[in-house]
Amino acid sequence: MTNRKRILFVIGRTPGRGAINREVIDAVLVIAAFDQDVGVLFTGDGVLQLLRSTRASEDARDHAKALDALAMYDVTRIYVDAASLAARGLTSTGLALSPELLDPRDVATLIATHDAVIPG
Amino acid sequence: MTNRKRILFVIGRTPGRGAINREVIDAVLVIAAFDQDVGVLFTGDGVLQLLRSTRASEDARDHAKALDALAMYDVTRIYVDAASLAARGLTSTGLALSPELLDPRDVATLIATHDAVIPG
Amino acid sequence: MNLAVLVYGSPASSRAHISALGFVRAALEGGHRITRVFFYHDAVTIGSNLIVTPQDETDVGGAWVDVAREHGVELCLCIAAALRRGVINGEEAQRYERGAANLREPFEIVGLGQLAAAIIESDRVVTFP
Amino acid sequence: MNLAVLVYGSPASSRAHISALGFVRAALEGGHRITRVFFYHDAVTIGSNLIVTPQDETDVGGAWVDVAREHGVELCLCIAAALRRGVINGEEAQRYERGAANLREPFEIVGLGQLAAAIIESDRVVTFP
Amino acid sequence: MATLHLINTAPATADALPRCLAASTAGDAIVLYEAGVLGAVDLRAESLPPGVALFIHGRDAHALHVADLIDPAFGLIDDRQLVSLVVAFERSVSWI
Amino acid sequence: MATLHLINTAPATADALPRCLAASTAGDAIVLYEAGVLGAVDLRAESLPPGVALFIHGRDAHALHVADLIDPAFGLIDDRQLVSLVVAFERSVSWI
Secondary structure (H helix, E strand, C coil), X not given: CCCCCEEEEEECCCCCCCHHHHXXXXXXXXXXXXXXXXXXXXXXXHHHHHCCCCCCCHHHHHHHHHHHHHHHCCCCEEEEEHHHXXXXXXXXXXXXXXXXXXXXXXXXXXXXXXXXXXEC | CCCCCEEEEEECCCCCCCHHHHHHHHHHHHHHHXXXXXXXXXXXXXXXXXXXXXXXXXXXXXXXXXXXXXXHCCCCEEEEEHHHHHHCCCCCCCCCCCCEEECHHHXXXXXXXXXXXXXX | CEEEEEECCCCCCCCHHHHHHHHXXXXXXXXXXXXXXXXXXHHHHHHECCCCCCCCCCCHHHHHHHHHHHHCCEEEEEHHHHHHCCCCCHHHHHXXXXXXXXXXXXXXXXXXXXXXXXXXXXCEEEEEC | CEEEEEECCCCCCCCHHHHHHHHHHHHHHCCCECCEEEECHHHHHHXXXXXXXXXXXXXXXXXXXXXXXXXXXXXXXXXXXXXXXXXXXXXXXXXXXXXXXXXXXXXXXXXXXXXXXXXXXXXXXXXXX | CCEEEEEXXXXXXXXXXXXXXXXXXXXXXXXXXXXXXXXXXXXXXXHCCCCCEEEEEHHHHHHCCCHHHCCCCCEEECHHHHHHHHHHCCXXXXXX | CCEEEEECCCHHHCCHHHHHHHCCCCCCEEEECHXXXXXXXXXXXXXXXXXXXXXXXXXXXXXXXXXXXCCCCCEEXXXXXXXXXXXXXXXXXXXX
């Protein structure tokens, strides 16, 4: 397909809400499989999807596996909103997927450099 | 039925969200029809259900009618959380159902004087 | 103690059913009595027998069915909420001229009066929004 | 202009469908092209033919059907989301051995690839969460 | 480069508006609709980032009875105008 | 007279916790569960109203990976303990 677009997913929901977060990741993977240039930004309570712990529930481990599939589909542009982390008392240390840390100005630029933005 | 309880509904959702607000009012009416002593507290974004305007949508007029049915079922103990009004820049002037204005301490007392509390 | 349990949240986009299941199991094991669980609002969609759960996900409706079978708990969907969301039993399907019913047994469709009775007769009411 | 429209919210507990319907009608009247509307997450429950809408409430599914018939817009439910929430067509009902199907025509059940194609081919994407 | 930002959640039930404001730049526009119109009650035009326009869906402002509480500097729009905005901007972002 | 308050929503997506804290009195208890556990991250025992206890559902704190970020003064509970609390208090209120 010659029609290669830059598509950004903006993920803002807490983890552990049932099937809905899984469905978002499935959409990311399918669009990546169509050979599009896909980025994923975690913002708001969505940043919590990047936390990991050794005592994770089965649910949380399943979601971690789904997120890890992103790299297999060459979705490697992963970003996290630094202000959302800070507002929740979190740091970027040890986050899954090694996201690029963006301040609000960077987020604006990120959005402005994509053809379409899909919330999740 | 000799088993007469004091039951408080605590309504916290914005109006206009579809059937869900109507379903809450239906539950209030049915429990009132069982001859219980029912009170209704509007709090958070739920206080917006008490606003009225002349340019209301059809939806909003239907909901107003449902609320007005409360009085027909003798649900006359209607309360509104003053702090929630203030936080939204609203005053109690012109609110539907003429609710009693409660400060946070009054809300605590109201809850403590009911046998069961149902969110809505 | 006699507990009334209400569940409001959607099974697919909230944790309400997971939380309520954990609570109900622990309460029954603790010797408390739960006669009925009431599903209201979007929670009623749990009572459909047309849900197909992917193999690597929990069949939440099935977990409720297990609780009902093991402990004799009634699983009650409020009728108005269920009809609005397309969960219907044989009787209502006939009344509203639908070609099929999709209620998963032993879930049952009841009137709001049952909810009122459960609240009135219980010692405690717990809601999972 | 070629618009892709995504709807996420539950028909019974959000305004997503009302907002999306207003937008889609205005866009079509304005001469824009909407080939398909995609329903994802809880929005897929709109495609059930077992929903019974009370007489004093709007039949939102029927409003979508009208838009589809008048303007040739395809109403697409994403398959994984639909199966999880108990909306199923004849083919899937057979595959998963369900006694009935409940898809309201002309809603159709499609794969996520159709969503991808619509996003890729459109000039603008609008989502109603 | 300009982006249309859409918000349908109330300030009390989401932090979408502050995140959206932080990520808006001159030339962008914001549309508040559904419960999102409640975000306009506490907002003054002066508190928007420079060069960012804000519109409010009139249908929803009336449905929630807050049309009279909103800074008249903000324009009330209908679905036809929402479509025009979606077409005029290069992309739209729904904040959840 | 004592009340058990239940909160299942995150601070960013609901104002349930501040409303609940304002309406709690000595002898009450608060349980945070599901995304509600996120409210505990910014909370210290000293900032609770006097005489109000706060518990956090351990399953959800672990599922959201925030168990290590929470003031150890708050107790982690399981479903069995949640049942005990519901029974021990005269009524429970789920804040939405």
